[in-house]
Amino acid sequence: MRNEVFIAVVGTSPQVVTEALYYFYCDAYPEHQRKFDRVILISTEEGQKILKEDLWDNHKLEELEKALKLEPGTVPVRKLDILCFKDNEGNPIQDLRTTENNMNSLAQLFEVVMLWTSDPNTRVTALLSGGRKTMSAFMALAFQLYARDHDEMFHVLVPDDKMYNKNWFFPSDPHNPDEKLEVSFIPVIKVGRYLTNRITLDPFKMVKELQEKLIRNAPLQELKIEGNIFSSGIEKVILEPRDAAFLRYLIMRRKDSGCNDDCPGCEKCGITPFDLSMEYFNGKIHDIYDSFMCKDRHFAERPDPVKDKSKDFTPVVHQSISRIKHKLEENEHSNLNKSLKPYKAHLDMTQRKKCWYVVKIDPLIIEIVK
Numbered sequence: 001m002r003n004e005v006f007i008a009v010v011g012t013s014p015q016v017v018t019e020a021l022y023y024f025y026c027d028a029y030p031e032h033q034r035k036f037d038r039v040i041l042i043s044t045e046e047g048q049k050i051l052k053e054d055l056w057d058n059h060k061l062e063e064l065e066k067a068l069k070l071e072p073g074t075v076p077v078r079k080l081d082i083l084c085f086k087d088n089e090g091n092p093i094q095d096l097r098t099t100e101n102n103m104n105s106l107a108q109l110f111e112v113v114m115l116w117t118s119d120p121n122t123r124v125t126a127l128l129s130g131g132r133k134t135m136s137a138f139m140a141l142a143f144q145l146y147a148r149d150h151d152e153m154f155h156v157l158v159p160d161d162k163m164y165n166k167n168w169f170f171p172s173d174p175h176n177p178d179e180k181l182e183v184s185f186i187p188v189i190k191v192g193r194y195l196t197n198r199i200t201l202d203p204f205k206m207v208k209e210l211q212e213k214l215i216r217n218a219p220l221q222e223l224k225i226e227g228n229i230f231s232s233g234i235e236k237v238i239l240e241p242r243d244a245a246f247l248r249y250l251i252m253r254r255k256d257s258g259c260n261d262d263c264p265g266c267e268k269c270g271i272t273p274f275d276l277s278m279e280y281f282n283g284k285i286h287d288i289y290d291s292f293m294c295k296d297r298h299f300a301e302r303p304d305p306v307k308d309k310s311k312d313f314t315p316v317v318h319q320s321i322s323r324i325k326h327k328l329e330e331n332e333h334s335n336l337n338k339s340l341k342p343y344k345a346h347l348d349m350t351q352r353k354k355c356w357y358v359v360k361i362d363p364l365i366i367e368i369v370k
């Protein structure tokens, strides 16, 4: 069984904590029932003071357990698990108003979320309702970087008239509609741990690195083909016309295959070198060439259906594919070049040498100008 860990940022309203805990422990809200093993609260110096006053001095924690019919001490909120944001000299932060304080707090929040999500035996339930808006945003960012698939983030809402009532900490009757808690599950995309193993890197550096990585791997949004020029946005690559004819054949095969963007290559959108050499023999590559080049430009003569019947054209195919790859590799960081590179798919596991050439491009973005 996993350890359940609750993490929340709290401003000067400890109510968000009691409301959320009430929600997770109360039978009247069966949807996300959970009993926590640790409750970690992160706040400013002022927030920490109010939390301790309300939860212990004013007995709100005790009242919460009583309302939930729980034994005292069941909800594991402990004073030592209330963490305080510190400035860069280690002094407690009163309020998060300056950029510098915000950055220090963000680093501390990152550390806490990273720590608890590093243990495979935990499930983290994060709450982003408390504190200033910046804190909620920071919590979501920390979660995005460190949370695993099974961790979850929530936001708690209370009826409007209870929101600013400093004396309302949780419903007195769970079935009273006027006291109903609304909790929304926040679908944060968890990316950090799924994009890098260097999770302990300085978080600010990691955000920058991950952003760059995402940009490098962004799907191509358009592909314009004009003769032997292939372009996408400001990027473009120009191939020898004969090689362009081969690449256009492969791209058109992908487009006409009916395959989706995510097809890794199959017999419909790919073609074996032998079959491609047969298409060459049948004049298909010459047809494409003639569709965009003036007739008088030089290209190898069309194979003769009779004379060349037993001739092997696979070397022509291999040479052209290798020239295409070579040209595209001149700029291997370009998304356009990466997307156009003919990929060798091994679809037949019994014949490891047999391959299919495929250009893994989204069939829907292809536009032929000429």
Ligand SMILES: [Zn+2]
Pocket (backbone or CB within 6 Å): 257, 259, 260, 263, 264, 265, 266, 267, 268, 269, 270
């Ligand atoms: Zn396919």
